[in-house]
Amino acid sequence: MIDPNSEHVISLSEAAEHLPRRRAGKRPHVSCVYRWTTSGCRGVVLESIQVGGTRCTSREAMARFFRRLTQDGPADIPVNRSVAQRQRAADRAVRELDRAGV
Secondary structure (H helix, E strand, O other): OOOOOOOOOOEHHHHHHOOOOOOOOOOHHHHHHHHHOOEEEEEEEEOOOOEEEEEEEEEHHHHHHHHHOOOOOOOOOOOOHHHHHHHHHHHHHHHHHHOOOO
């Protein structure tokens, strides 16, 4: 979670400007960064906060996001799963418990 008192909070447009250039030498669009805060990327969601009418993130949150994407960060950081993924995992756990006789 972003702590605005201890982290460097930036708007999503500023965040897009700090990203490296990609295809055709262009930086990712701000809508891409916004998507990372809502839908995520490969199950990992970029932390964000609402500051008045502006959605913001922090440089530290971006570092955590990229670390999770590359699996270099701590393994205990939870990965967001869809409702369907959680339901399949729960069903799988119930089947395993039934097989174990629990």
